[in-house]
Amino acid sequence: MPYVNxxxxxxGATPEQKARLIQGATQLLVxxxxxxxxTTVVVIDEVATDNWGIGGETVTSxxxxxxx
Amino acid sequence: MPYVNxxxxxxGATPEQKARLIQGATQLLVxxxxxxxxTTVVVIDEVATDNWGIGGETVTSxxxxxxx
Amino acid sequence: MPYVNxxxxxxGATPEQKARLIQGATQLLVxxxxxxxxTTVVVIDEVATDNWGIGGETVTSxxxxxxx
Amino acid sequence: MPYVNxxxxxxGATPEQKARLIQGATQLLVxxxxxxxxTTVVVIDEVATDNWGIGGETVTSxxxxxxx
Amino acid sequence: MPYVNxxxxxxGATPEQKARLIQGATQLLVxxxxxxxxTTVVVIDEVATDNWGIGGETVTSxxxxxxx
Amino acid sequence: MPYVNxxxxxxGATPEQKARLIQGATQLLVxxxxxxxxTTVVVIDEVATDNWGIGGETVTSxxxxxxx
Numbered sequence: 001m002p003y004v005n006x007x008x009x010x011x012g013a014t015p016e017q018k019a020r021l022i023q024g025a026t027q028l029l030v031x032x033x034x035x036x037x038x039t040t041v042v043v044i045d046e047v048a049t050d051n052w053g054i055g056g057e058t059v060t061s062x063x064x065x066x067x068x
Numbered sequence: 069m070p071y072v073n074x075x076x077x078x079x080g081a082t083p084e085q086k087a088r089l090i091q092g093a094t095q096l097l098v099x100x101x102x103x104x105x106x107t108t109v110v111v112i113d114e115v116a117t118d119n120w121g122i123g124g125e126t127v128t129s130x131x132x133x134x135x136x
Numbered sequence: 137m138p139y140v141n142x143x144x145x146x147x148g149a150t151p152e153q154k155a156r157l158i159q160g161a162t163q164l165l166v167x168x169x170x171x172x173x174x175t176t177v178v179v180i181d182e183v184a185t186d187n188w189g190i191g192g193e194t195v196t197s198x199x200x201x202x203x204x
Numbered sequence: 205m206p207y208v209n210x211x212x213x214x215x216g217a218t219p220e221q222k223a224r225l226i227q228g229a230t231q232l233l234v235x236x237x238x239x240x241x242x243t244t245v246v247v248i249d250e251v252a253t254d255n256w257g258i259g260g261e262t263v264t265s266x267x268x269x270x271x272x
Numbered sequence: 273m274p275y276v277n278x279x280x281x282x283x284g285a286t287p288e289q290k291a292r293l294i295q296g297a298t299q300l301l302v303x304x305x306x307x308x309x310x311t312t313v314v315v316i317d318e319v320a321t322d323n324w325g326i327g328g329e330t331v332t333s334x335x336x337x338x339x340x
Numbered sequence: 341m342p343y344v345n346x347x348x349x350x351x352g353a354t355p356e357q358k359a360r361l362i363q364g365a366t367q368l369l370v371x372x373x374x375x376x377x378x379t380t381v382v383v384i385d386e387v388a389t390d391n392w393g394i395g396g397e398t399v400t401s402x403x404x405x406x407x408x
Contacts, residue, residue, distance in 0.1 A: 001326055003139055003177060006301075007247060007275040013305060015118045019129065020304045022121030025276075028296040032289050033280065039326060041139060041177060042121040043075060045113075045249075050219045053226030053246040054273055054311060061223065069190055071143040071343055071381060074165075081169060083254045087265065088168045090257030093140075096160040100153050101144065107190060109343060109381060110257040111211060113249075122137055122175060143383060151322045155333065158325030178325040179279060181317075181385075186355045189362030189382040197359065205394055207275055207313060207347040210369075217373060224372045229344075232364040236357050237348065243394060245275060245313060258341055258379060287390045291401065294393030314393040315347060317385075 001039045002029045009059050010046035018044055069107045070097045077127050078114035086112055137175045138165045145195050146182035154180055205243045206233045213263050214250035222248055273311045274301045281331050282318035290316055341379045342369045349399050350386035358384055 004025045013021075022042045029035040049059035072093045081089075090110040097103040117127040140161045149157075158178040165171040185195035208229045217225075226246045233239040253263035276297045285293075294314045301307040321331035344365045353361075362382045369375040389399035 001177065001281065001324065001331070003179065003279040004297075005277045005279075007277075008301075008305065008307070009273065015126070015128065017304050018118055019121075019126050021300060022126055023124045024300040024304065025297065026121065026124035028293060028300065029278075029280075032292045032296065033285060035280070038123045039175065039177075040122070040124070041137065041175075043115055043139065044119040044121075045115075046119065047247055047249075050222055051248040051250065052273065053223075053230065053248075054244070055242045056227045056230035056244070058219070058223050058226055059273065060219065069145065069188065069195065069381065071383065072161075073141040073143075075139040075141075076165075076169065076171070077137065083262070083264065085168050086254050087257075087262050089164060090262055091260045092164040092168065093161065094257065094260035096157060096164065097142075097144075100156045100160065101149060103144070106259045107379065107381075108258070108260070109341065109379075111251055111343065112255040112257075113251075114255065120137065127137070151330070151332065154322055155325075155330050158330055159328045162325065162328035174327045176326070176328070179319055180323040180325075181319075182323065183383055183385075186358055187384040187386065189359075189366065189384075190380070191378045192363045192366035192380070194355070194359050194362055196355065205313065205349065205392065205399065207315065208365075209345045209347075211343040211345075212369075212373065212375070213341065221372050225368060228368040228372065229365065232361060232368065233346075233348075236360045236364065237353060239348070243311065243313075245273065245311075247275065256341065263341070287398070287400065290390055291393075291398050294398055295396045298393065298396035310395045312394070312396070315387055316391040316393075317387075318391065 002035050004042045005045065006042065007045045007047055009049050009052050011049065013046065070103050072110045073113065074110065075113045075115055077117050077120050079117065081114065138171050140178045141181065142178065143181045143183055145185050145188050147185065149182065206239050208246045209249065210246065211249045211251055213253050213256050215253065217250065274307050276314045277317065278314065279317045279319055281321050281324050283321065285318065342375050344382045345385065346382065347385045347387055349389050349392050351389065353386065
């Protein structure tokens with residue numbers, strides 16, 4: 001019955017990678033806590049780099065600085 | 069003052085259906101707990117089927133299996 | 137498969153009231169969108185009135201003003 | 205290490221405004237609680253007006269009533 | 273920079289099990305998407321069984337039925 | 341109408357500090373986006389250090405290493 005929410009920046013994760021995240025997170029709950037995978041829900045949110053900040057700056061801005 | 073977040077897969081919910089979810093969830097809080105509807109907030113997130121997993125599989129993949 | 141999160145202030149909701157919220161939210165998703173109730177998850181968060189703000193004030197503070 | 209999630213309706217917030225929200229929220233955690241800005245994460249969700257309700261009505265519907 | 277939120281029912285997960293969930297979820301993001309573990313945040317919410325519902329019933333109620 | 345959720349580790353934030361977070365976050369939305377403070381909701385979640393991880397370790401464990 002667990003619910004897992006994974007938030008990442010929207011930077012090209014493929015359907016295959018997202019399927020692996022879902023499979024891996026579900027497996028983790030089964031292995032560590034013996035949860036039932038059939039009712040384990042995983043939701044992935046992909047967030048625009050303009051909308052994600054760390055250290056007080058947007059990821060968009062941090063990426064530009066790295067490119068300089 | 070309650071806050072309700074409804075997450076569903078993005079599979080064609082219409083504006084009318086979303087309005088009914090918002091109305092119904094607000095009404096539920098009023099009826100059960102006597103909350104003030106004027107400050108009850110409902111937010112609906114529609115999530116791509118590639119980004120939603122249950123039973124360790126994406127909904128995209130589950131839908132394809134059903135079609136077989 | 138929907139996931140519903142209901143946040144309310146922690147002010148004495150009873151187990152019966154919480155059960156009604158869970159039943160009502162599940163029923164709403166069934167009626168409006170034809171979702172499967174067996175995989176519909178509802179999670180209620182009860183938040184201390186010190187930790188909830190509206191209009192820039194904590195609910196603790198708003199309750200005290202009302203009592204004056 | 206704090207995590208801040210800001211949900212607003214999707215009504216044209218600019219990248220500059222979103223950068224200011226991220227900067228301001230990070231600064232707030234530093235000033236009030238002495239948190240380390242380098243590990244403070246801020247995520248902004250912009251929600252369609254059809255998917256946001258208050259007072260039992262969608263924001264789309266509230267905006268239309270105001271225009272009348 | 274990812275953020276992972278794991279919600280489980282509050283039914284006795286030990287600090288060791290929670291540490292394994294945090295380690296495993298972080299490792300998953302590193303392996304699948306090459307994310308930096310140093311800025312990967314994992315938050316576990318443990319929810320009272322009265323406050324978690326599936327199939328329209330609280331987990332408290334489901335547990336009692338199983339014991340009959 | 342914005343909704344802000346602030347998650348911090350549970351390490352002794354006082355009611356006064358939490359009131360300042362609520363006031364500051366509300367003010368930020370007013371200043372940057374011209375939002376109405378009366379319908380701006382701020383919810384603070386305080387999370388046990390066993391339940392918060394960064395860099396693959398719990399904050400409980402990180403705090404112990406710092407004390408060594």
